[in-house]
């Protein structure tokens with residue numbers, strides 16, 4: 001076996017969601033080890049650390065959580081009971097979970113190609129965290145020299161240097177100070193949010209932040225991305241329009257936010273690029289064009305899901321309904337269907353949404369069956385991703401979430417990372433599906449609910465999870481196992497999808 005102990009290539013971050021699942025990877029008992037040197041550019045730190053190749057068949061190299069904290073000179077908090085490591089890097093709290101691939105920070109989660117490992121009583125972090133993730137989440141820079149076995153850490157030279165907010169009577173002006181002119185673009189596609197993308201911008205998130213609401217601005221946060229900086233401005237509901245322009249030879253970005261009746265702000269602005277736009281009204285939906293639908297039959301393989309009356313297993317029913325749904329949709333409409341699994345094979349929760357993202361799906365529908373201690377519980381429920389509203393919702397989420405080897409603690413997952421972009425559409429789709437299933441099939445309607453389902457986290461599209469019925473209820477179970485009922489359920493789901501698509505098409509037409 002080769003023991004190259006080379007770091008993962010930089011820039012491979014985007015490939016994270018495309019990487020195949022780490023099937024058949026085993027953790028090595030006596031892993032190949034190499035001593036590296038970690039130094040800070042300012043000379044504060046010069047440490048020797050042991051990097052280990054913990055996984056057989058993969059060349060990813062790991063650094064111990066304790067070493068990582070030491071070389072970054074940050075606080076470390078390890079919870080052995082749930083095998084979570086929290087590092088306080090600058091103002092951020094980054095959470096790693098053994099067995100999981102996500103690094104959860106203040107604003108978002110980033111996927112690693114390789115899960116966090118467990119070795120000698122602590123968490124070991126893939127080196128790609130240092131090379132690819134840390135520079136994205138913070139103002140720190142990392143250079144890795146595999147030849148010299150050396151990691152050099154530094155601070156990025158920032159060019160987005162400060163933030164001022166000034167409030168007038170009906171206006172709030174936000175200024176971003178730059179040390180050089182930079183191009184930028186303002187994205188207003190999210191209700192009550194303006195996202196300023198500064199090309200070539202480099203910032204320290206601590207500099208560009210607002211502690212408390214000021215005028216029409218509720219909150220400002222910022223973060224570093226590869227090649228650009230993002231500043232997110234959350235607006236008061238009173239804000240009706242904004243104007244963005246460059247001032248001071250392009251070294252100031254000005255956002256003028258106004259509270260006024262909607263009329264066009266007169267052109268032109270004296271110099272620099274400028275954009276005048278009206279904030280989207282409440283009713284404007286995101287553009288969702290339903291062409292490709294990913295159907296996800298819940299569970300599979302050794303992970304059977306819930307087991308109900310007479311040994312009926314969830315994974316079989318979800319697959320049967322999914323296959324029917326595929327047949328119906330492909331026959332009926334110009335909708336393309338992709339199944340996350342077409343046979344009784346195991347598939348991790350993360351891989352399911354990753355597949356949907358990779359396939360460019362416009363909808364993600366995960367099919368499940370319920371189970372409950374009280375055999376009287378019955379009926380159909382549809383969920384979209386949001387913090388659980390009730391103890392029941394939370395309970396269902398917990399049950400469905402247990403299928404990963406190291407189920408992620410959903411409290412650590414920021415549910416709204418991606419899905420809140422589509423929360424309106426997901427809720428609409430959930431309503432449509434729930435109504436169809438309950439009415440067409442005459443099932444007790446338990447309603448549309450919100451809960452934190454792992455399988456829905458990370459889907460870049462409207463996503464719902466349907467609980468078709470209770471395996472633990474005699475009536476529901478006899479329906480669920482009946483092939484004709486399965487087909488009727490699939491028909492109802494297909495109707496709902498077609499209806500949802502029509503609604504989205506109408507919305508798009510209106511917004512033209």
Ligand SMILES: [Zn+2]
Nearest residue numbers: 298305368369
């Ligand atoms: Zn399930």
